[in-house]
Amino acid sequence: MKVDNSPAERRRGKVRGKILSAAERVFAQEGQLGLSIRRLAEEIDYSPAAIYKYFDSKETLVDELKEAFFQRLLAEMDRGADLTLPFGQRARQALATYIRVAVAKPHHYAAAFNGQSWPEGPGEDDADFGETNKGRAFLMLKGMVEEGIAIGALQSELDAGLVAKSIWVALHGLAQMIAHIPGFPALKGGYSALSQDEFIDFHADLLIRGLEKDI
């Protein structure tokens, strides 16, 4: 990691950081719509136009927030991986961590799947995709499935990439639901016997159960 430490660059980086952290604060609480350039400018005591000296557009600014979020997501999943645990438990834990982090910052997570911030498919190989933190999160999932198959914990005829996608999709669904439906999994007509945390575990369990080798 190379850092230009000329005094000019240091000053510039400081202002850039001030913009980003103010944006992060507002975005976390009020989301993409609550974050306006003018409000952001006021908060850091600059003119709106000044922000454009540091970011090409509001979109690129928000993109940076999203990337930082997925970096935290990755770090959290790494940190929580207890290698002494058997595969099944470790997998369930990883899935649960993914959702819990996503739910902790619902606006970040939701925004990452809206705008067209996706490499246009169909893609070639892991190289491109793995360069975004979002991509790395998926590849971590895929690696987990591959390990499970190799170890023999999961059904061996499964295609790891395919299964990883299916799991990812189901995880995403829950994160999205919790982020968007107030009080989920409590729901009119649903009879919420479980708390949010318990439901997350239940969901992760259902997924793994469908994949495990029949005993």
Place this chain on the structure above:
Amino acid sequence: MKVDNSPAERRRGKVRGKILSAAERVFAQEGQLGLSIRRLAEEIDYSPAAIYKYFDSKETLVDELKEAFFQRLLAEMDRGADLTLPFGQRARQALATYIRVAVAKPHHYAAAFNGQSWPEGPGEDDADFGETNKGRAFLMLKGMVEEGIAIGALQSELDAGLVAKSIWVALHGLAQMIAHIPGFPALKGGYSALSQDEFIDFHADLLIRGLEKDI
């Protein structure tokens, strides 16, 4: 269904319909952001303010589009239910239908889970929730699970409401992914062995498999 047929009401209904169908056309192609009041007004050759004589706000207008969409979704799931099929197949088919309809109108589906168009939970009973078409779609899912448990096709110790939610969540994830990621399930780093349709079946299969009674 009561309809006021005074000439005044008929004219009013006609204009209202013209607004709605123009809105539907634009919304289906360009989504919520592409649909602006001014553009809509121009398309039907009225002034922007005129639209507010028929709808309180843009949001209520879009809400009506969303409700109509979920009505189509429900109808499609009903229509596709082949009662002569065994439970497992019928269930897989229902899930696949849900996703295919959602994917056919990605903007409608996505919008339904963004704005805060949700009854604030935790809720009392099925009555309230079942009054929106979105709610009815979930209750249909729940009914399906209950049937599966009663028939003995699904594990009997499961709570139907809970399982239905988990399934719904996983379905939602896929619909959302396909709606937002161009070309999904093709994905850089994912090696897309399956087409979209095949992936939908695979996903639906994974869910049901995790629930079926161990043989």
Place this chain on the structure above:
DNA sequence: ACAAAACGGTGAACAGTGTTTACTTTCTGA
């Protein structure tokens, strides 16, 4: 050291957005 160029910052404007207000025209019910 000095001119030239790049940088950081600004106020004002442009082109949009959803919505409201005051106003005119048209229609309708008694």
Place this chain on the structure above:
DNA sequence: TCAGAAAGTAAACACTGTTCACCGTTTTGT
């Protein structure tokens, strides 16, 4: 027929993201 309601409108309000011309200051090249 005539008052009052309904339908429709132009113009404005308060926003939005973004760009432009301009300003001092700072850095750079000779």
